[in-house]
Amino acid sequence: MDLSNQRKNQHLFWRAGFGPMAEDLTALTSRTQESFTEALWKAAERPVAYLDVADNTLKGLVMGAGDTSSMQRKELSPEEKTQFRKQSQQDIKSLNLAWLNEMVNSDAQLREKMALFWHGHFASRNLNIFYQQLLLDTIRKGALGNFGDLLKEVSKSAAMLNFLNNNQNKKDHPNENFAREVMELFTMGRGHYTEEDVKESARAFTGWGAGLNGEFIFRRGQHDDRQKTVLGKTGRFDGDDVLNLLLEQRQTAIYITRKLYRYLVNEEVDETRVQGLAERWYQSNYDIPSLLQDIFHSDWWYDARNVGSRIKSPVDLLAGIRRLLPMKIENEDVQISLQRLLGQLLFYPPNVAGWPGGTNWIDSSTLMFRLRIPELIYASGEFHLKPKDDDDQMMGMHEPPEGSRRLAESVRSEESVRPDRPRGQVIRAQIDWAPYLKRFEQVPAEQLFATIGSVVLQTPSDTGEALVKKYANGDNREEFIKAATIRLMSTPEYQLC
Amino acid sequence: MNRKKFLQAGSLATASLFLPRFLKAFERPMVVPPGNKVLIILQLSGGNDGLNTVIPVRNDIYYRSRPHLGIEKAKTALITEEVGLHPALAGLKGLYDDGSLGILSSVGYPNPDRSHFRSMDIWQTASDSRQFLSTGWLGRYLDAQCSGCEKPTQVLEIDDVVSLALKGEQIKGMALKDPRRLYTASHENYFRDIVAAHQGAATGRSAAGVHTAEQPVDYLYKTMAETLSGADYIFEQSKLRPSSAAYPATELGRNLHTIASLILSDINTRVYYLSLGSFDTHVNQAAQQQRLFTELNDAVSAFAADMKANHRFEDSLLVTFSEFGRRVAQNASGGTDHGTANTMFMIGGGLQQKGLINSLPDLDNLAEGDLKYQVDFKDVYATLLHKWLGADDKSILGRQSAYLDFI
Numbered sequence: 001m002d003l004s005n006q007r008k009n010q011h012l013f014w015r016a017g018f019g020p021m022a023e024d025l026t027a028l029t030s031r032t033q034e035s036f037t038e039a040l041w042k043a044a045e046r047p048v049a050y051l052d053v054a055d056n057t058l059k060g061l062v063m064g065a066g067d068t069s070s071m072q073r074k075e076l077s078p079e080e081k082t083q084f085r086k087q088s089q090q091d092i093k094s095l096n097l098a099w100l101n102e103m104v105n106s107d108a109q110l111r112e113k114m115a116l117f118w119h120g121h122f123a124s125r126n127l128n129i130f131y132q133q134l135l136l137d138t139i140r141k142g143a144l145g146n147f148g149d150l151l152k153e154v155s156k157s158a159a160m161l162n163f164l165n166n167n168q169n170k171k172d173h174p175n176e177n178f179a180r181e182v183m184e185l186f187t188m189g190r191g192h193y194t195e196e197d198v199k200e201s202a203r204a205f206t207g208w209g210a211g212l213n214g215e216f217i218f219r220r221g222q223h224d225d226r227q228k229t230v231l232g233k234t235g236r237f238d239g240d241d242v243l244n245l246l247l248e249q250r251q252t253a254i255y256i257t258r259k260l261y262r263y264l265v266n267e268e269v270d271e272t273r274v275q276g277l278a279e280r281w282y283q284s285n286y287d288i289p290s291l292l293q294d295i296f297h298s299d300w301w302y303d304a305r306n307v308g309s310r311i312k313s314p315v316d317l318l319a320g321i322r323r324l325l326p327m328k329i330e331n332e333d334v335q336i337s338l339q340r341l342l343g344q345l346l347f348y349p350p351n352v353a354g355w356p357g358g359t360n361w362i363d364s365s366t367l368m369f370r371l372r373i374p375e376l377i378y379a380s381g382e383f384h385l386k387p388k389d390d391d392d393q394m395m396g397m398h399e400p401p402e403g404s405r406r407l408a409e410s411v412r413s414e415e416s417v418r419p420d421r422p423r424g425q426v427i428r429a430q431i432d433w434a435p436y437l438k439r440f441e442q443v444p445a446e447q448l449f450a451t452i453g454s455v456v457l458q459t460p461s462d463t464g465e466a467l468v469k470k471y472a473n474g475d476n477r478e479e480f481i482k483a484a485t486i487r488l489m490s491t492p493e494y495q496l497c
Numbered sequence: 498m499n500r501k502k503f504l505q506a507g508s509l510a511t512a513s514l515f516l517p518r519f520l521k522a523f524e525r526p527m528v529v530p531p532g533n534k535v536l537i538i539l540q541l542s543g544g545n546d547g548l549n550t551v552i553p554v555r556n557d558i559y560y561r562s563r564p565h566l567g568i569e570k571a572k573t574a575l576i577t578e579e580v581g582l583h584p585a586l587a588g589l590k591g592l593y594d595d596g597s598l599g600i601l602s603s604v605g606y607p608n609p610d611r612s613h614f615r616s617m618d619i620w621q622t623a624s625d626s627r628q629f630l631s632t633g634w635l636g637r638y639l640d641a642q643c644s645g646c647e648k649p650t651q652v653l654e655i656d657d658v659v660s661l662a663l664k665g666e667q668i669k670g671m672a673l674k675d676p677r678r679l680y681t682a683s684h685e686n687y688f689r690d691i692v693a694a695h696q697g698a699a700t701g702r703s704a705a706g707v708h709t710a711e712q713p714v715d716y717l718y719k720t721m722a723e724t725l726s727g728a729d730y731i732f733e734q735s736k737l738r739p740s741s742a743a744y745p746a747t748e749l750g751r752n753l754h755t756i757a758s759l760i761l762s763d764i765n766t767r768v769y770y771l772s773l774g775s776f777d778t779h780v781n782q783a784a785q786q787q788r789l790f791t792e793l794n795d796a797v798s799a800f801a802a803d804m805k806a807n808h809r810f811e812d813s814l815l816v817t818f819s820e821f822g823r824r825v826a827q828n829a830s831g832g833t834d835h836g837t838a839n840t841m842f843m844i845g846g847g848l849q850q851k852g853l854i855n856s857l858p859d860l861d862n863l864a865e866g867d868l869k870y871q872v873d874f875k876d877v878y879a880t881l882l883h884k885w886l887g888a889d890d891k892s893i894l895g896r897q898s899a900y901l902d903f904i
Contacts, residue, residue: 078830125614180627267713309713341658350661351618356631359716363659363669364649364724367717368683384678385657391543391613391777459714462698463691471687491691492717 008302014497017109019320025439043107053094054129058087091129096346103319114143122154123349124163134214135159147286148247158210167209171224174202187246189255200228204237253282266306267358308459308496314342330428340387374489382424461493537815542774545819547840554581558860562826585790588798596851599903603858605838605870616820621662636665637893648727654770655752680732734762742803749796757803782832810846817842838870850903
């Protein structure tokens with residue numbers, strides 16, 4: 001199948017970013033992929049602004065908490081601790097929304113797309129807003145840098161050191177968690193190291209910790225500086241030495257490349273391609289742009305087989321909708337609910353292995369909800385779904401759950417069963433249709449439906465014009481474009497990019 | 498409900514085929530013949546405090562470790578001289594008295610994890626603590642049980658969101674809060690139309706000899722079609738023989754009422770999954786546990802009575818679990834912090850071992866203030882899969898398990 005120039009450009013925008021922006025739609029038909037690719041790299045060169053959403057009282061709480069030699073929690077009174085946790089939890093939501101806005105609005109699409117990749121790769125749950133902000137900054141700044149540098153910076157971040165218990169990793173009492181995950185998930189993958197390698201590496205990481213302000217601290221007194229043997233090499237290794245040993249392993253390049261191939265190209269991995277890419281990446285000393293250029297300029301990047309083959313992650317989906325249909329969302333927080341219901345809440349990966357992705361995004365509940373979201377936005381419809389509680393997030397500070405609210409009448413027969421619905425939620429959004437509608441100004445009526453389909457969907461659909469017209473009012477051209485767009489977004493095809 | 502329809506119900510009805518015809522006449526009031534086992538998994542989210550659930554009322558260490566939170570013997574629902582249930586669990590004591598409650602103590606796993614999400618992951622996926630799986634144990638049961646079946650209704654969750662426990666490699670269980678709501682939500686004509694258009698076009702292509710490899714979108718349409726037909730099926734079944742028993746007007750009460758109505762129908766569901774929470778009682782544990790246990794006690798008692806009245810109790814087994822127990826000692830905020838091994842309840846009319854299945858946790862022998870596990874929860878799963886559901890636990894759990902004897 002020959003792909004149109006427009007579809008290829010849309011492919012680039014979906015894979016190297018979060019989909020095309022409404023105002024770019026017209027240019028997609030004429031501009032080349034080369035020029036768009038170049039623009040993506042150019043936008044990525046601009047400095048990354050630090051996303052700082054932490055509440056001022058929280059800053060005061062931490063700043064006033066004394067010197068930097070010990071962890072802040074010990075310095076705070078129990079009331080302050082509670083205040084810290086509550087505010088931190090609130091601020092992580094703000095950080096989520098701030099970053100999501102970057103994904104939607106930033107020209108540096110490639111940077112944010114890769115940052116999301118690393119956010120899932122270096123998955124860390126941490127309820128400290130400061131640590132989360134620092135780690136996000138490290139990841140966004142390093143997203144298109146050198147993988148070795150990124151690995152080292154993340155490994156020394158307070159978020160990761162705390163999440164993987166390295167503050168408890170001390171000479172003669174090693175905690176292996178960090179060493180294990182670094183090998184299993186961040187570099188080589190399972191099956192390429194032994195339990196002995198984990199034990200020995202854990203000793204090398206002893207003494208690595210984080211201070212009050214999230215800075216890296218090497219506690220020499222807790223470090224085991226004796227000899228270790230890791231992956232066949234022996235020496236008085238410290239943590240950096242072990243990370244270097246891991247980077248020396250070609251398997252690290254292969255493991256990361258395979259994961260990135262699945263993220264950018266196709267869930268079905270072409271092993272020959274991955275091996276070739278990985279070898280060249282290894283030769284480049286893990287230069288991330290080299291690997292990406294290699295992928296973008298390969299002769300299979302725009303293969304029809306790859307186009308429209310990936311299931312959008314919930315964040316891809318939500319950011320993509322907002323790019324195609326620019327909108328002002330009054331109740332921004334509703335996006336947190338959407339992420340939770342769809343199974344991808346930023347900053348809360350399910351575990352250190354990150355989001356498994358692919359068909360794991362889809363089950364009966366998430367699929368039916370995905371199909372309803374465009375209409376919920378368009379018509380401000382109400383939804384009555386309740387995400388599962390996350391006890392790590394709540395930290396025991398619970399509002400009484402829904403179930404504790406007693407119903408007035410007792411439940412005796414099926415007729416009287418009134419599901420105690422959680423209060424319905426509404427997405428209060430105003431779509432600015434003008435830039436989107438502009439794309440269709442010159443389109444003749446007989447091509448209108450097909451053109452809408454070509455803009456909205458990346459894969460052929462059997463939902464034809466006659467079917468959509470049953471549901472999309474056709475009296476008025478603009479209203480038809482809007483309604484048909486929403487209908488085509490409410491299909492399984494729209495879940496793919 | 499006519500006999501023909503009943504016989505068409507498939508796997509659930511097969512047991513009745515082995516009954517002589519004259520015996521079948523007796524079961525006319527019952528929709529489901531005996532022998533069709535169902536399992537209800539009740540997840541106590543947040544880490545329930547097992548030691549204040551099944552209380553060692555003669556243990557000094559217990560009372561010393563919990564000067565404020567310890568529950569005195571006289572207040573407990575005493576089941577033996579040594580053991581009392583939490584005061585709010587009087588209904589469960591009743592079940593104990595009539596031999597339909599089993600208590601399994603010190604259930605856990607090696608290298609326990611104290612984070613909620615991670616430990617819950619481990620319980621839901623039945624993984625080792627160092628292994629990350631993206632499928633759940635009941636999802637893999639579905640994979641094994643349901644290859645090629647039209648509706649993934651063998652395992653249902655009563656919730657808006659599907660838990661990882663129900664997600665298999667090929668098939669994922671369905672979640673619903675209420676059969677009517679699911680039916681209404683999925684019954685939008687547009688959705689029915691686009692599925693029909695896709696299926697019609699696919700049929701047309703294959704009739705025309707165009708062979709296309711399965712596309713990613715086919716997976717989505719398959720899930721969608723299964724959801725729509727599942728929603729119809731569940732709704733139809735839920736109207737068939739709705740339970741007329743009285744249930745408490747709580748969320749758990751409603752959910753168990755929904756389950757009861759489905760159990761009494763001839764739906765092919767074997768496993769129901771639901772949760773109650775949050776049991777994360779770092780602060781003011783007494784009030785929170787009291788409230789949650791009252792909800793649990795009242796709903797489960799109503800459910801047990803309903804099943805008994807409808808002759809389904811012998812074939813129903815309700816199992817509770819939590820991602821971890823809590824530390825033996827109370828903390829400074831009137832609560833307890835995350836611990837390790839925990840207690841499970843088994844409730845049903847078909848227990849082989851009743852009451853205390855094993856000994857209470859040994860408080861003399863702790864690991865840094867935490868209970869040591871004695872029973873691996875994966876052995877409990879294996880027992881449920883093999884003995885109750887007749888499934889191949891080895892392939893589902895990927896391990897050789899030691900079966901327990903409670904069923």
